[in-house]
Amino acid sequence: MIRAIGLQKKFGTFTAVDSVDLTVEPGTIHGFLGPNGSGKSTTVKMLTGLLEPTAGTVEINGMDLRVDPVGVKQTIGVLPEDLALFDALTLWEHLALAGPLYGLSRGETEARAGQLLRYLDLFAERHTEAGQASYGMRKKTALALALLHNPKTLFLDEPFEGIDPSSAENIRELLVGMAEKGATVFVTSHLLDVVEKLVSSYSILAGGKVVATGRIGERPLKDVYFEHIPRPAGEEFSWLG
Amino acid sequence: MARLGPLLGALVKIRWRTLLGRGSAEITGEVLMLLAAGLMAERFLQYLPEFPVVWVWVGLAVCWLGMSRGPEGVPGQFPLTRGDRMVVRTVELAVNPLSWILVFVTGRISGWGLCLILLAGVEWPTWRRGKRVSARPSRWPALLRKDLRAAVRLFDTALAGVIVLMFVAYAVREANLAVEAAWIVPVVVALSNSTIALNAFGTDNGTGFDRYLLLPLTGREILWSKTVSLVVLVGGQLGLVALAASWRLGWEMGLVVGVEGLSLLFLLAGWGAWVSVWVPFALKAYRFADGGSVWAGLVAFALCLGPGMAAARGDWWVRLLVLWVAGAGCWVMLGVAGRRLERGRERIRERLP
Incomplete structure (x- = not known):
């Protein structure tokens, strides 16, 4: 369960996110869409405690993020924009580190980590240090970290970018x-096509504000998206091709 | 082979640009540190027989060159055969000015055969790539392992290790071990390690710091994990010094050095936690620390003199008082800095690349 009310983030005089209200019910996959620089990642960072909101409140799984940040973090899994890995640890060591911090036993951690890495086709490379791993390997590791403790709420920032089909x-x-x-x-x-097949509801962000919300199936997602986010004007590239 | 030309040219440029791009302040700092290491080496090595002298130099040279090479980066991105990679690694090694120093120093001291062995030793980490690492899940060891792995890639920490090695060799060789050395060395070792204590998040980068924030840990717990790493790293070094002093100068002197070392550890951990949160800055692997707060360093220097002076001239009650103050200060600082870490996380994150 995610609830954000009046979420705002200012960097100096620049307002990156402005008055964002969100409610995502349990059992829902919610798509958060928008062009580059629209404030999606900043919003995710505020929802997961990486950034302090300038204004507004965040409630995750019934807990106020500002009041009980550690309690919230116990129940969420996050795939952040920058993946948040330690360069000096191997991929496997990341999972070995995280499990016990979430209260998993050693055996359970190893069993889940092995299963996740095999499923993500990463098991053979598990002893590579994160600093030496490819972007895709790092992303899969960050995703495995997000899933390892079976979170009630999962935040995924661009989960399919750089991942093999x-x-x-x-x-x-x-x-x-x-x-x-x-x-x-x-x-x-x-990736609108991917999102449309995956999510059940969505919000579209532009200029730091939510400009549209809806449920999949009401209207084609592309129509709604381009209605609010106009494409740049066409150019004639006679020198290309 | 010709197709490797542009890649080799680029690697030579990268190596020299990296060296020259460090800036005069950083290069001056490194030269000063090398000078200090040389002077310490000269001070201690005069007591050693010829064979260990060579091996101390060997350790120093391999340590410096091996670390300065860093992990394999650019070449790993290209489709190179095994032979290509050997050529690339050899050329990369040959254009590194630190290789020249290694060859000159060891070649002059102990012959060219040893040079070849050393260069092979430098390549050893490359051959070991892909080895299996045992990593059993547990609450602290992985964080500890990560911090220690990052710490041993810093020249400051390596220098402290070399100083400890030289002191132990000195104690083994010299029956009349100077009492002054026993209390000065812990201060020097602590100061050499102070850069990592004062920049607890320096080796994590911004992404690593983000992971700390995502894990269900309080600010105080995060700083405790850093303190544990410091205790293992610096405590191990100071423990060796105390043992060597105890062996040559008696158990009481060993105890004096032990109490001094513990006080130094508490001071470094407490002051380091505070500085790491208030004025964080990044540390670069395979280099000496460059930058950071001058006043924080000066305060660390002044603080480290306290236990040193107490060990040298104080009575037992003075030493224990210093230990108590250092321990209590560390406890308070970890709490204060932990709360500050939670509130000021964005400011710390901005300072880390």
Whole structure:
């Protein structure tokens, strides 16, 4: 369950996110869409405690993020924009570190970590240090970290960017399965086709404000998106091709 | 082979631009540190027989060159055969000015055969790539392992290790170990390690710091994990010094050095936690620390002199008082800095690349 009221973030005089209200119910996969620089990642950072909102409140799984940040973090999984990995730890060591911090036993951590890495086709490379791993490997590791403790709410910032098609399909199936069991999944993405097949509701952000919200199936997502986010004017590229 | 030309040219440029791009202040700092290391080496090595002298130099040279090379980066991005990679690594090694120093120093001291062994030793980490690492899940060890792994890639920490090594060798060799050395060395070791204590998040980068924030840990717990790493790293070094002093100068002197070391650890951890949160700055692997707060460093220097003076001239009650003050100060600082970490996380994050 995600509830944000009047969420705002200012950097100096620049307002990156302005008066964002959001409610995402359990069992829902919610798509958070918008062009580059619209404030999606900033919003995710505020919802997950990486950034302090200038104004507004965030409630996750019934807990106020400002009042009980550690309690909230126990119940959420996050795939952040910058992946948040330690360069000096191997991919496997990241998971070995995280499990016990979320209260998992050693055996359970190893079993879940192995299963996740095999499913994401990362098991063979698990002893690579994050600083030496490719972007896709790092992203899969960050995703495995987000899933390891079976969070009630999952925040995924561009989960399919830089991921190979078979792993992307596996991730999609995982997310659908989690939502069916009652988890809340919050996904930002630029890939409208992928989002349309995955999410059940969406919000579109532009200039830091929510300009549209809706449910999948009411209208084609592309129509709604381009209605609010106009495409740049056409150019004649006679020198291309 | 010709197709490797542009890549090799680029690697030579990268190596020299990296070296020259460090800026005069950083290069001056590194030269000063090397000078200090050289002077310390000269001070201690005069007591050693020829064979260990060579091996101390060998350790120093391999340590410096191996670390200065850093992890494999650009070449790993290209489709190179095994032979290509060997050529690239060899050329990369050959254009590194630190290689020249290594060859000159060890070649002059102990012959060219040893040079070849050393260069092979420098390559050893590359050959070990892909090895299996045992990583059992547990609450602190992975954070500890991460911090220690990052710390040993810093020249400051390596320098402290070399100083400890030299002191132990000095104690083993010299029956009349100077009492002054026993209390001065812990201060020098603590100061050399102070850069990592004063920049607890310096080796994490912004992304690593974000992971700390995402984990269900309070600010105080995060700083405790950093303190544990510091205790293992610096405590291990100071413990060796205390053991060596105890062996040569008696158990009472060992105890004096132990109390001094513990006080130094508390002071570094407490002051370091405060500075790390208030004036954080990034540390670069395979280099000496560059930048940071001058006043924070000066305060650390002044603080470290306290236990040193108490060990040298104080009575036992003075030493224990210093230890108590250092321990209580550390406890308070970790709490204050932990709360500050939670409130000021954005400011810290902005300072880390």
